Amino acid sequence: MGAGHGHVLYRESDSPVHRLPPEVKIVAMVVFTVAVVATPRSAFWAFGAYALLVAVVAALARVGPRWLLSRALIELPFVLFAVALPFLGAGERVEVLGLRLSEDGLHGAWNIVAKGTLGVLASLLLAATTTTRDLIVGLDRLHCPQVLTQIATFMLRYLDVLVGEARRMRVARISRGDDPRFLWQLRGFAAGIGALFLRAFERGERVYLAMLSRGYSGRMPEVWQGDGAATTGQWLVAATVPVVAASIAATAVVLT
């Protein structure tokens, strides 16, 4: 099983951002997002500055704008709500392209689209530069309770088990004369979902027992820790992004 190394969003590379320890990147990303959310929505320039900051980090991480923007489409269903707001919102109405829209709703929609997009871009950058394994090591070093990192480790490991079992069951169905087309696949899949769960569990249980017999104690072995925890210098380097974001947010709050 090649599990636990990369994931669909990981971009193999050796940029300065990739080399930063994971815990540093997680903290930077969370602080950046909080700063963005705390920014008043009428400070339009601030969001431009954030976008510029994201672009700089993306360039440093050698993540192309095309990759970033096409992956950002994941948030589409989330911002659908924003489209409805100008129609649902209360208060002053303004005329836009012949439609009577709520002014407050328009501002709200902008708020959601801008903050949502910046948040998605930030997490995509984290995902593109950090393997899932490093992510868990990072959470562990940030003193995330062991129960949680343990569940997260197994979750990421078993995702592949689950997908593999589903594929095997599909092949088994087809080889027994099932001819799934379009939506009809769903029926066979739904009928077998309980069996899929059990099969994946029994396989996963064996994985777990094998890990136990090799000395697994609930924490990942030292080998995983890799180059060791972040140095002060690395913390300082990574702190530039959240510090810039926080000062933009502070300036925006003061100005509006």
Added chain:
Amino acid sequence: METLAMHISNGIIDGPVAAVFAALALAALTGCVLRGRRDLDDRLAPMAGLVAAFIFAVQMLNFPIFTAGVSGHLLGGALAAMLVGPWVGALCVSVVLVVQALVFGDGGVAMLGLNITNMALLGTAAAYVLIAVLLRVLPRTPAGLAVTGFVAAMLSVVVASQGFVLQYWLGGTTDLGGNLASLAGTMAGVHLLIGIGEGLITATTVVTVAKVRPDLVYALRGLRPATVPTVPAVGGVR
């Protein structure tokens, strides 16, 4: 509006309310960690991981609901409560949400507290209360178990959706005026439909697991054993 209850993205709820709910979620999760640590034995650890993986996969299935301009997905709180108990169950759903927020940008990181409160805490708690009551009331048959799973899953989804309405009422960034009631109605209606799908998946999965490996179902622990007849079909499951 559906997706919002599931995954609130950045900027939908204002900062102070998000902070309050983050503190609330943190406190509740600390409790879950303390209780869950006791529950997490050699049998439950891989189960918790698989339940989290299953929920993760299932949450990827999005149902677009074009008329309402929204899309929704399954939650998994009831399944988690049934198979690994309320404490570890809430932790499983939280882990899924944290990983989705950090890596996939699904739901804003700043809104994690709100999302965890709705989906991991409210959803799982509602499901577990229903499961505890229904398992005592209904006959101890596979059908009884299926009904329990179905009802618990369906209602827990609706409860989670109303959590979003409450949060929006407290700190929505756009004043909807009198439209809040219609938001609550839309949310409840849409989630009832999703709840039916969720209920079916939960019931099928739990009944299958209970038939073959009743020892794995947390909710059946402590109840009389042999509640569900063991089917000697384990060999087929390999």
